[in-house]
Amino acid sequence: MDDEKEILIGSKTTDTIVYATVDSYKIPIYLSIPRKCAGASLPAIVVLHGSDGMWSNHDTNTKTMSGQNNEWRALFDENCIVGAYVDSYSGRGVTTRTGKWATAPDNFKISSQFIRPKDANAALALLKRLRFADGKTVIRPKDIALLGFSDGASAVAATLYNTQTTPKDWKWSQTFDGKKYDVSSGILPPDPKPNDGFAGGVFYYGGSGGYNYWGVNVCGTNALEGNIYRTYAPMLYQIPEDGYLTEGTLCMYKVLKEKGDPVELNLYSGVGHGFDFDHLPQSFEARSKAIDWYRDLLHINL
Numbered sequence: 001m002d003d004e005k006e007i008l009i010g011s012k013t014t015d016t017i018v019y020a021t022v023d024s025y026k027i028p029i030y031l032s033i034p035r036k037c038a039g040a041s042l043p044a045i046v047v048l049h050g051s052d053g054m055w056s057n058h059d060t061n062t063k064t065m066s067g068q069n070n071e072w073r074a075l076f077d078e079n080c081i082v083g084a085y086v087d088s089y090s091g092r093g094v095t096t097r098t099g100k101w102a103t104a105p106d107n108f109k110i111s112s113q114f115i116r117p118k119d120a121n122a123a124l125a126l127l128k129r130l131r132f133a134d135g136k137t138v139i140r141p142k143d144i145a146l147l148g149f150s151d152g153a154s155a156v157a158a159t160l161y162n163t164q165t166t167p168k169d170w171k172w173s174q175t176f177d178g179k180k181y182d183v184s185s186g187i188l189p190p191d192p193k194p195n196d197g198f199a200g201g202v203f204y205y206g207g208s209g210g211y212n213y214w215g216v217n218v219c220g221t222n223a224l225e226g227n228i229y230r231t232y233a234p235m236l237y238q239i240p241e242d243g244y245l246t247e248g249t250l251c252m253y254k255v256l257k258e259k260g261d262p263v264e265l266n267l268y269s270g271v272g273h274g275f276d277f278d279h280l281p282q283s284f285e286a287r288s289k290a291i292d293w294y295r296d297l298l299h300i301n302l
Helices: 067-078 106-110 116-128 151-159 246-259 281-297
Strands: 007-009 015-022 025-032 042-048 082-086 130-132 139-149 173-176 179-182 201-204 235-240 263-268
Touching (some): 025 067, 042 067, 042 151, 116 130
Parallel strands (some): 139 201, 201 235, 235 263
16 A cells, blocks of 8 residues: 555445555554544544454454454444554464563564554554545544553553653663563664654553663652653543552553643552453443543544
8 A cells, every 4th residue: 555645435434444554564454434424524543452452253354343342433433433443463463462472572573662653653644644535534634542452552652652752872672571672682762753643542551661661660769760751642541440550550650740741540449451341330431531531632522
């Protein structure tokens, strides 16, 4: 696919799969377009899946998304939001982030810190090129946000990293099981922040340490100076009190607040990691709060 050409879709299209090329890999992006919102251009949300992938039963051939994604798609439809669900795994020969794909150096191929943000930014560029046959833009270019779960939430944060704040001469590296890896062993620096990036993102129960990609432990005494993570756009943290990744993310939130970055936090008691698809009262409360946040961020007036 030519990354500069407009992408034409039918005026009655509600579901289609398009592809973005990222470092020679073909990345599938499932687009959901609300049926009852014809007329004006629409906002969009790029969705980044968790470690289990985005397809039902891990079967990419059926092109049927998991139940969680379909539930969010219904919310998007109700609020006149285009969904762009990015499959970071299948095009790279990965089904789930398990086995060798969870350990270095194999997991560099699907890194949430420096690979999956490439996919998100490719989806952002693709959405801006969508046109109907009459030439009308499908998406409002300044009203595109992110949503991510678990490993996908870590990728949301990495996508929103403000590369313009990186200290001079910073050395990019990660540490796994006490072993340090640097650019000579496959670690990549983040791609530069897009000139017109995402409006913001919602982060569900992801990890925030990045295997020391951003510097020192964000819960440590030197986090304000030694951890370089900053966000270029607003981010809403949706965090379970009982999640195994919660401590580090709460530390990151506190550090970012102290630095003055535009972050918000909702903390949900009585639930743990993955609570979005547990169909509990907290699950529905969190989705409602996320949609309200998106309505404000993406200028949605229904």
